[in-house]
Structures are given as structure tokens and as C-alpha cells.
Amino acid sequence: MNSDFEVHGTVAPGFEPVREAFQANFAERGELGAACALYHRGEPVVDLWGGWQDKARTRSWERDTLVLTFSVTKGISALALAIAHSRGLFGLDEPVATYWPEFGGNGKEAVTVRQLLSHQAGLPVLSTRLDAGRIADRDGLAAALAAERPRWTPGARHGYHGLTLGWYQSELLRRVDPDRRGLGAFVRDELAAPLDGEFYIGLPPDVPAERVATIKGIHPARVPLHIRTLPTRMVLGLLVPWSLPTRSLRNPKFRNPADLDTQEYRAVEMPSSNGIGTARVVAKAYGLAAVGGTQLGLDDATFEAVVEPPRMPSQGAMDAVIKVPTAYSFGFSRQSPGWPFNVGPRTFGAPGVGGSLGFADPDREVGYAYLLNRLGPRVFDDPRERAVRTACYECLPKS
Numbered sequence: 001m002n003s004d005f006e007v008h009g010t011v012a013p014g015f016e017p018v019r020e021a022f023q024a025n026f027a028e029r030g031e032l033g034a035a036c037a038l039y040h041r042g043e044p045v046v047d048l049w050g051g052w053q054d055k056a057r058t059r060s061w062e063r064d065t066l067v068l069t070f071s072v073t074k075g076i077s078a079l080a081l082a083i084a085h086s087r088g089l090f091g092l093d094e095p096v097a098t099y100w101p102e103f104g105g106n107g108k109e110a111v112t113v114r115q116l117l118s119h120q121a122g123l124p125v126l127s128t129r130l131d132a133g134r135i136a137d138r139d140g141l142a143a144a145l146a147a148e149r150p151r152w153t154p155g156a157r158h159g160y161h162g163l164t165l166g167w168y169q170s171e172l173l174r175r176v177d178p179d180r181r182g183l184g185a186f187v188r189d190e191l192a193a194p195l196d197g198e199f200y201i202g203l204p205p206d207v208p209a210e211r212v213a214t215i216k217g218i219h220p221a222r223v224p225l226h227i228r229t230l231p232t233r234m235v236l237g238l239l240v241p242w243s244l245p246t247r248s249l250r251n252p253k254f255r256n257p258a259d260l261d262t263q264e265y266r267a268v269e270m271p272s273s274n275g276i277g278t279a280r281v282v283a284k285a286y287g288l289a290a291v292g293g294t295q296l297g298l299d300d301a302t303f304e305a306v307v308e309p310p311r312m313p314s315q316g317a318m319d320a321v322i323k324v325p326t327a328y329s330f331g332f333s334r335q336s337p338g339w340p341f342n343v344g345p346r347t348f349g350a351p352g353v354g355g356s357l358g359f360a361d362p363d364r365e366v367g368y369a370y371l372l373n374r375l376g377p378r379v380f381d382d383p384r385e386r387a388v389r390t391a392c393y394e395c396l397p398k399s
Helices: 018-028 072-086 113-117 131-135 138-146 166-176 184-190 220-226 232-238 243-251 263-269 281-289 300-309 383-395
Strands: 007-011 032-038 043-051 199-201 275-278 332-333 348-352 356-360 368-371
Touching: 007 018, 018 032, 018 043, 018 383, 032 281, 043 281, 043 383, 072 166, 072 184, 072 199, 072 275, 072 281, 072 300, 072 332, 072 348, 072 356, 113 166, 131 263, 138 166, 166 184, 184 199, 199 232, 199 281, 281 356, 281 368, 356 383, 368 383
Parallel strands: none
Antiparallel strands: 007 043, 032 043, 032 368, 199 275, 332 348, 348 356, 356 368
8 A cells, every 4th residue: 555645544453454444445446535534423533634625636625624514504404404303493294385475386385395305396497597697596596496386296296406406405494493593593593503513504713714625526527437437328418408407406506516606506406416524523423413413402202203214205216316215214315226324224314426425324333434536437335435444434333
């Protein structure tokens, strides 16, 4: 192994192979910059970081380096909704329109919160063309969301609400929270701050730019070369301007996921996709959730609602957007052939495009996160992340 690739941080006794797997990512698998963390039974056992914050390799990845997490953000947003649910702010089987009356138009009057959070509402597309300015207009965005018509009968199918889910969640939360906070403020106040960590949905202007790693993306022309590592039908759909994958995943009109990593888009709230934080706080949040969530403010009923088997749509598991079998509940991704966590069946979390992942495994009492800045050609199960995840599980005590 090339010893030039030094990693930093700590591992608990018995978890030394995780450090070796992480270091091998830099020496053997082309990693640029990354961090990983593992909590077991509520305690930190892995906290590692290494590499570079930028593709020019001029800034080292530091202990408190922040990075764009893409759809790992969905899991943090879902944890925030779970906290709100535990406070009795909404019911899963109530119509969304109970709390947000304007939502109930255009065939959405019966859509329940559970259906919305399970990607079953048929609302992955937003007809209004977005840019950072329109996203920042909270009231205007809410009106555009409320005006949408479902693309399928709610509850009949599910399809990845890759960008829209977070905005719907945030507006729902804003309607029920006594302080009228959206997800950015709620995550900051009720999740990150109590954990003594940093996770931002909408990066504050006082966070120095040199603390945030920059993303190295994949050139769009190379995406078809990776058709074997990405869902084939989704990739083909993205080549067709009017397809559901294109309309769902390319508004704003990004050619590359790395286009999200700009100052203007870092600053606005995109609770499905632009969270910026550390692996440490993601793993800690999931680690506490994995042991019941009491320290996060979850009650028993909410925890059971999170870990219960997903209630699948009537037409089955095939995802209308991703084009592989998937499963969702409470805003989290769950074990499925399309997104195989390959750990406990009650695992809940969210992957980020290009290789990042965060999840809680209640059966093994694990909270895990791997965040990176060089995007790989996968939606899930990147070899770099998988190597570290595998090492983590091999190091867990057998009892």
C-alpha cells in the first residue's frame, strides 16, 4: 500500500481494519477527499478523514471540513420530520391538506403524509422552471408545489422524488411548527446544534468557503460509459428531454450533479439534495436513532413507525423514476434490490449520488456515514464506500 496517503482520526480498539480500508481508498481506488464515521451502541468508534478538499490538491481535508452530501440530506431531513412527529405536530395518515390547505388542489386532497414521505404522492416533477432565486422565494416555491398535479394515482406507484420531496417536507413542517421554521432552521436548531455538530441546509454566509470541500463531478459525456453501474433505464431516460427521469432530476437544469456545488446553490434550502456537513454528525444522528432515538427526542411510536416494514404501493416496487425496485418510508430509503444496504432489515437511511451514504441499523445498533468529494458513477453501493462499510461490520462485536 502506498504510504503517501495518510489518513487522520481515531478508531476504537478492534476497528483498525476500518482505517486500513479507508486508507486503501486513497492508495488503490482513486479517492480524492473523504470522511467516514461509525457509532456503535451510541458511542463513537470510528472517526476518520483524509485526502484533499479540492481537485487541484491544494487544501487538505481537515477534521471539520464540510462537504455537500447530495441525497444523504434526505435522511437528515427525515430525522427532523421524525422529531416533529414525536412532538405531535402531524399524523402520518392525515391528509397533507389538513395542515397545508392549498396543497389539496389538483387531485391531491386525499394524499396522506405517509404517502408523501414514501415517494408515493406522484409529485416528483415541478413544472415551474427553477433557479436559485426562485428556490429562495419560499412562498412562491410553496405556491408552485401546491399547484402540481400527481403524475400517477397516489398510493398506486412510487417514484424517487429526488428534488421535490424536501421542498414538500419543508413546507409541511413550516405549516405545523409553532415557530414556522422550514427544514433548514429546524435541522440547525433541533438536530445539529444539540449534537454539537454542523449540518446546514442552506449554508450560512459566515461559514468560510475554505472550510467546504469542492465537488469533482463526472463529465456528462461519460455517463453513458457507466451504463452498467447506473440503472440502465434511468440513464436512457435522462437522454430524453420529456421523460419522467429528466423532468424529475433536472430542475434546476444541471448537466452534472457537481453543478449544485456553487455559492448560489449552497446558500438556498434544498432539503433533498444540498445539505452540507460532516460525516461525524451524520453518523452520530443515525447512531442515536439506531438505539431508539430518545436522545434525539423520538418517542417509541415514532421509532416504530420509522423501522416498520415499508408499506409498498399497490402496483409494486418498481420505481417510476429510478427504474429499479426500491422501497421508502418516512422519507428514508429502505432495503431493496435497487438500493441494497446489505445490513439489518430495519435499516433506514439515504444514499447520495456519487458514493456518499448515511444510515442507521437498529439491529446492530449502528450509525454510519461516508462522505466524499469525487463523485463516482453510481447511485448506490460505490466500491469505496462499500469497502469501508464492510470493514465496519466485520469489526463489530459478535454479540
